[in-house]
Structure formats: structure tokens, C-alpha cells
Amino acid sequence: MLAFHERLRERGLKSTGPRDDIARVFFELGRHISAEELYAEVRKVNPHVGYATIYRTLKLLKDCNLLFERHFEEGQARYEVAGEHHHDHFICENCGRIIEFESDEIERMQDSIASKLGVLLTHHKMELYGLCGECRAKKPSR
Amino acid sequence: MLAFHERLRERGLKSTGPRDDIARVFFELGRHISAEELYAEVRKVNPHVGYATIYRTLKLLKDCNLLFERHFEEGQARYEVAGEHHHDHFICENCGRIIEFESDEIERMQDSIASKLGVLLTHHKMELYGLCGECRAKKPSR
DNA sequence: CTAAATGCAAATTGTTTGCAGAAAC
DNA sequence: GTTTCTGCAAACAATTTGCATTTAG
Numbered sequence A, B: 001m002l003a004f005h006e007r008l009r010e011r012g013l014k015s016t017g018p019r020d021d022i023a024r025v026f027f028e029l030g031r032h033i034s035a036e037e038l039y040a041e042v043r044k045v046n047p048h049v050g051y052a053t054i055y056r057t058l059k060l061l062k063d064c065n066l067l068f069e070r071h072f073e074e075g076q077a078r079y080e081v082a083g084e085h086h087h088d089h090f091i092c093e094n095c096g097r098i099i100e101f102e103s104d105e106i107e108r109m110q111d112s113i114a115s116k117l118g119v120l121l122t123h124h125k126m127e128l129y130g131l132c133g134e135c136r137a138k139k140p141s142r
Numbered sequence C: 001c002t003a004a005a006t007g008c009a010a011a012t013t014g015t016t017t018g019c020a021g022a023a024a025c
Numbered sequence D: 001g002t003t004t005c006t007g008c009a010a011a012c013a014a015t016t017t018g019c020a021t022t023t024a025g
Helices: A002-010 A017-029 A035-045 A051-063 A104-117 A133-138 B002-010 B017-029 B035-045 B051-063 B104-117 B133-138
Strands: A067-070 A078-081 A088-092 A098-101 A120-131 B067-070 B078-081 B088-092 B098-101 B120-131
Touching (some): A017 A035, A017 A051, A098 B104, A104 A120, A104 B104, A104 B120, B017 B051, B035 B051, B104 B120
Parallel strands (some): B088 B120
Antiparallel strands (some): A088 A098, B088 B098
């Protein structure tokens, strides 16, 4: 939040009501929220804001490196607060739960593959899909 | 192609001109084609087919397990001929080139992560993004 | 003949943009 | 007072669907 205001000032941009509401709600709610969900939450606090401002503010936060945008296998993007180290995701196909995980080994392996291919990596994505523990227990489909 | 006709017959579906044209062009062209590109190619051979039939046939081929649908970091989906073993992708952010690779180690690691998380995997995806060898050489940006 | 497939145009979904009025600084 | 922001509605891109007509079996 403080960081956000600082970035805004640096760029000669303004702190406004809607912008602050959106950022605050986003940072409070935390991880893996969709624009639609964020819109609904922000409207509870400020019923005036429109989708356009939601998307514009999300883009702004992204440009400020304060959020990551993710595209899982749904139609919509999801947004998460930017943290220090890279992590990957497991997504439950039944309940939508997202579990984050880190693996140094996978990171290392990616680098080794990249150098084998002779390419220069900027980023990467690894996503596991399936049933989470709970859904696995509920659904007797093996 | 033969496999496709067989699957159609099994399901009581019909072999038609447009359907065959689309499937043939798809299998000939091979990997990582978009619906738009496929549409353009098919139109060269049969100028009557519309986008709807392209998408419907792609879906059909997918349901028959004859193609995989991929969603890289572009707006559109890309389609590839279904092969036996799983592979992952590197995508050049400059020229769009897609390089496939396989890594048993990564597959193993994914399984180990899944069991650590207590989840049941159905599928997974690993994508590397960056500059391919050629683009890396051309662009002096490090 | 009858069920399935086609092509077109219209609908849908998630996101972006143009613009006139409303805040910030 | 400018410049940047806002909300709205319209535009967008990729894909899907409804429907009247055509075609395969």
C-alpha cells in the first residue's frame, strides 16, 4: 500500500479514492483472485467503481511489480500479491483450490534444460492439475 | 486420418467434405497451429468452410484424443497432433518459435511433489519462456 | 428419409478503449 | 488550471451457439 503510493508518486500518477480502494482490497484479500471477484469485493466498499477501473488498476499494480497475473486453465486471469521468490501452482479441478509450492530442484532443472536448448529464459510456469486431498477423499472415483 | 474415420464411425458421426479437409490439413501441417492459421490453410483447399466448422472439428479431434489443445501466453489456443509421450514447451517471446522437450526427471519430480501435497494428478504443464538461440544472437540486449 | 453437419450471423466471455465529466495536485 | 482519473458504454478478440438449409448414410 505504502509501496504503491510511492510508485505512483515516482511516476507522477495520482492517488485516488477508487484506486486506493481497489489496491487495499486486493492486498487484504491476497492470493489468486479474479477480476470479477475483486470487482464484487470492491463494490462492497465502494459501489461506484466500474470494471474498467478494476482492470486499469490491476494493470498498474502489475507494472509496478506489485502483483503477478496468472492464467490457469480457466477463461479468466487471476492475480496475486507479488512475493519474493518464485513458486508454482497446483490447481484442483474439482473445487478450484490452488496450492503453491516451491522446488529448487525444478528451478535448477529448468535452467539446465534451457542451456541444453541454447535459449535464454525470462520466466517459466509449471502447473499441476488434479484433485486435492479433500476432493480426492470425497470423490470415490478412485 | 484413418483413425479419425474410425472414431467417427464408432460414434455414429459422419465423414464429410469440410471435416475431412480440416483434419487432413491439420495432420499435414502438424504442430502448434492456431485456429486462425488452420482456417486460412483450409480455405486454400476449400474456400467454403467457416470458422464454426474449424472450431467444431478441432473439438471433435480433441474429444477423439487425436489432438492436444495448448494455451500459451497469447490470446489464442494452439493445437498439436497428439503423440504418445508427454512433452513440455519452450516458447520464444520474440519470434514465437516453439521448442518441445522431454525430461524424465521433471516428470518424476512432479510426481514427488504431488505425493508430498497429497494430491492426485491428472495432467500438468511446464512452459519456459524467453529468447531462442537465434533471437538471442540477433538481439544484443545481453 | 432422418439424423447429423454446415455456414452464417448473432451471442458470449473476459478484457480494453474512447470520451466527456470529475478529481488530484 | 492542467493533467490524470473515472465511469459508462461501446469495441474487442477468441470462441461458441441458434437456426435454417444441406448432406451423408
